[in-house]
Amino acid sequence: MSIYKEKKVLPISSVVELTELSERQIRYYEERNLISPLRTSGGTRKYSFNDVEKLIDISKKIKEGKSTFSIRQDEKIKTTRTISDSEIRRQMLAGQLNVTFRNHMKK
Amino acid sequence: MSIYKEKKVLPISSVVELTELSERQIRYYEERNLISPLRTSGGTRKYSFNDVEKLIDISKKIKEGKSTFSIRQDEKIKTTRTISDSEIRRQMLAGQLNVTFRNHMKK
């Protein structure tokens, strides 16, 4: 069933049909790192149904006035939120949270 | 979920990848009425995941030595079997089973 959802097999024309977005919009959202279609050896893009769902979601947010940048940020937060406490500790030790901490300390 | 399975959105290249059949084979099975992809205004074929499953099934039967004709017949029987008694009665009244009956009567 959902083995299909992740398969990168749809040409951009089918995605246009399914999302009601233009090719330009679809390629632009990719440029802004909101989706990542697969490329064939010839350079043709192939999308998954999951990409289609993401695009429909992106489309709604854009209509609500959100920027592609903020949409991208929201994505990152969702991903970040799922990391465990131990992972957070590891990242702190790795110095990746230092900047944030320093800014907080500076009052 | 399974709304995707019926959507005719896959280009033949993706079907080749998913079924491991050649374009020639896929088009030939269509010629033998085993599958019916959709055609875009430009003439390009678009398949569904359901078509892909059918093709994998067809492929297995061919390997078992079955002919495209017999595979087509099996399909028809499956379809016929699912009609209800009332539908059979309706078809009899409509004269669609007359030929079959006449042949039986002729002993």
Next chain:
DNA sequence: CGTGTAAGGAATTCTGACACG
């Protein structure tokens, strides 16, 4: 920033035919 469009080229797909068996 987000999207439309014209431009030219490259990749993809299509059909009809010949071949083999």
Next chain:
DNA sequence: CGTGTAAGGAATTCTGACACG
């Protein structure tokens, strides 16, 4: 019958750019 292949053309997709705002 089922499948491979070379051939030529048509449809599809791609990139980079200019435009508007």
